[in-house]
Amino acid sequence: MTFENLNLIEPISRALKTKGYENPTPIQEKAIPEILQGKDVFGCAQTGTGKTAAFALPILQLLHQRSASAGSSAAGASSSRGIKALILAPTRELAIQIDESFRDYGSGLKLRHCVIFGGVSQSKQTNALRMGVDIVIATPGRLLDLMQQGFVKLGSIEFFVLDEVDRMLDMGFINDIKKIIARIPAKRQTIFLSATIPSEIRKLADSLLSNPVSIQVAAVSAPAEMVKQSVYYVEKSEKRALLQHVLEKESIEHALVFTRTKHGADKVVKDLNKSGISAEAIHGNKSQNARQKALIGFKNRSIRILVATDIASRGIDVDKLTHVINYELPEVPETYVHRIGRTGRAGEAGIALSFCASEEMDYLKDINKLLKKNIDVVSTHSVPAAGSARPKPNSGRKQFARRRY
Numbered sequence: 001m002t003f004e005n006l007n008l009i010e011p012i013s014r015a016l017k018t019k020g021y022e023n024p025t026p027i028q029e030k031a032i033p034e035i036l037q038g039k040d041v042f043g044c045a046q047t048g049t050g051k052t053a054a055f056a057l058p059i060l061q062l063l064h065q066r067s068a069s070a071g072s073s074a075a076g077a078s079s080s081r082g083i084k085a086l087i088l089a090p091t092r093e094l095a096i097q098i099d100e101s102f103r104d105y106g107s108g109l110k111l112r113h114c115v116i117f118g119g120v121s122q123s124k125q126t127n128a129l130r131m132g133v134d135i136v137i138a139t140p141g142r143l144l145d146l147m148q149q150g151f152v153k154l155g156s157i158e159f160f161v162l163d164e165v166d167r168m169l170d171m172g173f174i175n176d177i178k179k180i181i182a183r184i185p186a187k188r189q190t191i192f193l194s195a196t197i198p199s200e201i202r203k204l205a206d207s208l209l210s211n212p213v214s215i216q217v218a219a220v221s222a223p224a225e226m227v228k229q230s231v232y233y234v235e236k237s238e239k240r241a242l243l244q245h246v247l248e249k250e251s252i253e254h255a256l257v258f259t260r261t262k263h264g265a266d267k268v269v270k271d272l273n274k275s276g277i278s279a280e281a282i283h284g285n286k287s288q289n290a291r292q293k294a295l296i297g298f299k300n301r302s303i304r305i306l307v308a309t310d311i312a313s314r315g316i317d318v319d320k321l322t323h324v325i326n327y328e329l330p331e332v333p334e335t336y337v338h339r340i341g342r343t344g345r346a347g348e349a350g351i352a353l354s355f356c357a358s359e360e361m362d363y364l365k366d367i368n369k370l371l372k373k374n375i376d377v378v379s380t381h382s383v384p385a386a387g388s389a390r391p392k393p394n395s396g397r398k399q400f401a402r403r404r405y
Contacts, residue, residue: 006032009061011108016057019104025050026217032058035191040212042205043193049217051163052101055191059085059159060106063134066158067111082156085135086184088177090167092117092139093282093295097317098163099137111135116152118142119287126151140168140176147183154183162208165194165201166334174204181208195341196334227324227344229352230376231364236357239327240271246325246353247277247305255323256298256316257307258339260330265307268327272305279305282316310335316342326354329363333370 002023003016016022024032027045034041035058045051063084089095099115106113113135114128122142129136129151136143136152146152160181162168168177192205192212205212234242247255259265262283272279280294280303297303299318308316310330324343330336336354343350354375356364368374 001029006057007036008032008057009064011064012057012061012105015105015107018107021053025054027051027215028054028057030215030217031055031191034213034215035059035189036061038062038189040189040209041191042209042212042214043191044197044214044216045193045195051193052098053105055087055161055163055193056098056101056105059135059161060102060109060111062159063111064109067134082153083133083136084156085159085161086154086157086180087135087137087161087163088140088143088168088180089137089163090139090171090173092119092291093316094164095137095139096292102135102137113137116142116146118145119291120289122146122151140173140180144176144179147180154180155185157184157188159189159191160184161191161193163193165192165204166196166198167338169200169204195338225344226348227340227350227352229340229354230378231354231356232378234355234357236359239355239357240268242355243268243325243327244272244275244277250323252323253304254298254301254318254321255305255325256318256321256342257305257325257327258330259307259309260328262309264328265309268307269305272307277305278303279307281307283309310339317345318342320348321345322349322351324350324352326352329354329356329360329367331363333363333366336367337370 003013003021006024006029008016026049027043028050031041031043031054035055041055043051043054087095087098089098095115095117099113102113112128112131112133114125114133114137116125116136116138118139118141122145125142126146129146143152147154162177168174190209190212192209194201232242232246243257246252257268257279259268262281262285265281265283269279269281280297282291282294286294294303294306295316298306306316307327321343324340326336326339330339340350340352343352354364364375
């Protein structure tokens with residue numbers, strides 16, 4: 001199937017061709033026709049499967065068509081008609097990414113959009129709202145703040161999208177989401193997207209959606225098929241040397257490295273920079289400007305390594321990212337899937353490497369259980385420092401045997 005088979009209007013088709021997009025991903029193929037028909041959608045798909053275009057394209061088309069039928073240009077009527085579409089995202093990075101997608105896909109349409117998030121001055125955002133916008137992409141906290149100040153009114157919302165719902169609940173946004181929903185008209189079209197479907201996600205979806213079409217394009221928490229996964233057994237004290245060794249031995253030019261904590265991310269960056277490897281960290285303690293500068297540098301490859309925590313990682317979408325490295329394994333196995341989903345996107349091959357210390361063996365066991373297979377072990381590896389560790393087959397977390405490289 002091609003995008004031409006999805007009955008998209010000419011300006012959107014032209015924008016897709018400009019981006020080099022020819023064939024829709026499975027979730028785009030299934031979701032776009034349903035949304036164009038006005039149906040609520042409950043979608044489950046892993047990261048990197050094209051969820052943003054799956055809702056952005058039909059929303060842009062429907063808004064354009066409704067504006068045209070009303071006999072006035074969308075740009076001229078934005079201020080009087082009010083906000084028509086609201087997209088909520090868990091992180092600033094993801095909100096910015098979605099905003100960029102609306103800009104690219106809607107380049108041939110007279111629709112206005114703006115992105116709202118915290119950590120920066122609100123003046124640019126409030127100025128955009130005063131001029132009138134059709135589409136708002138926002139993180140919950142800043143949106144509520146601007147609503148309370150009277151800058152945002154949601155009484156004319158026709159489309160409501162909750163993206164990465166599982167991450168929003170993990171980050172404690174459930175009460176903010178409920179407050180926002182209370183201000184949105186009950187008569188609306190709702191798109192609900194999540195990478196996983198635990199019971200609380202299903203309960204929330206049931207309360208928001210009306211006779212939704214359920215779309216699941218991959219098994220819950222299944223990893224990207226194009227990602228080759230492997231794990232190194234190594235003691236915590238030796239991870240620093242192993243990371244530098246792997247980067248050089250494998251000639252890795254561009255990699256996203258994950259740590260569990262903000263302090264850990266900063267420490268890894270410090271160690272890499274000392275070794276002459278350009279690296280920056282992205283996490284919640286960084287200012288928005290610092291985060292954007294690091295992300296832009298990583299995308300244009302002036303920064304070789306980006307070190308991120310899980311909360312900051314949603315929305316990191318880098319073309320042809322070859323490697324994801326789990327410097328520390330996540331405590332929640334589903335998070336592992338989200339991490340490695342940063343590579344192997346849009347049909348490209350990717351590699352995910354994980355470092356497992358003795359105290360992380362339980363985390364690895366849970367990840368293998370979720371994947372329903374064991375990640376391949378790199379049985380022989382070496383670093384400049386002497387000594388290493390790896391667990392005996394089927395051993396417990398404390399059964400590490402010393403091994404010479």
